[in-house]
Amino acid sequence: MGFIKYVKEEINIIRDRDPAIKSNMEVFLYPSFKAIMWYRVAHKLYVKKHYFLARLISQKTARKTGIEIHPGAKIGKGLFIDHGHGVVIGETAVLGENVTLYQGVTLGGTGKEKGKRHPTLGDNVMVSAGAKILGSFTVGSNSKIGSGSVVVSEVPPNSTVVGVPGRVVKRDGVKLPQNDLNQTDLPNPNLMDINHLQRENEELRNILTQFMKHVERAERKEKKNEDI
Template sequence: MGIISYIKEEIQVIRERDPAIKSNMEVLLYPSFKVILSYRVAHKLYRRKHYFLARWISQRATRKTGIEIHPGARIGKGLFIDHGSGVIIGETTIIGDNVTLYQGVTLGGTGKEKGKRHPTLKDNVMVSAGAKILGSFTIGENSKIGAGSVVLEEVPPNCTVVGVPGRVVR
């Protein structure tokens, strides 16, 4: 996919999911748009073992947007970060397609483990404001994580999780 078609696709994702956006030009101001473009460049560099340059790009994007995405994270198509300030996505996080994250979400680890230490979010997951998903486990397809929830264990597909600690309610 060429860069122009990729940018058009990212613009379309934001336009579809945020009714406040009135034009494509407005999307260019959107922190989610800026950070995902920077992430894609940083991730390519990271995969080619250019770790310092990848981190430099990602940290510049963090300072500009308030959204921190480690360049080692693996992110599918259609990630939408709405009101993204304070969002943190850890190094070994895997995010499927069409995932939505709101402000203050953390996809983090629980300590200094080696290897895979961050969560995997399958396709069509929605994580509400302030939720924390901590550890190396999977959030199943089409699941929703409620605002302020702290999720510390696997979530099956098609579930809604709320509370501290998070529990499946549907």
């Protein structure tokens, strides 16, 4: 009965967040479904200290799906991993409810910490393709991490983070809706910096132009006085 309930929940999650699915039966073909199902089994074994069996299941699942979830990670309800190849979730990672991860995402450590080494993601967090979140800090609920970003420090709730290293470029206090999975229309901090430099350059040009005009007027006035 528990398995049937789990399958129904997964069907609803996948159909809600992936427009490519056309029928309920397709859920059984999804790497995300297989990886999360076997993670739940491995995690129960891990909690009971059956570490070898837990790792055996997780490693076999990683080879079959391309999604590596350490059985020690703590994952809430509603996780959806789209495509999934190259996704890595570390041992001490903690994921809240309704988290969405795209392909190539890493929730890893920096190699320096002991104990809690991996990130904590709040509820309704979306991590776009290829993003890396490295370290034992928290990404606040309702936040978005842009494609290819490398995040190495705390992220407040309701934030949008992009870039390498990742930085918050949007935080307006408005919670991002659950179905807002747009990976592309995110601010570009590099373009913002370039635009800022262009504005400063234009201001300096204007100041220099005015200064040169002032110098020219002064020189003409001085020459005129000499002629007199």
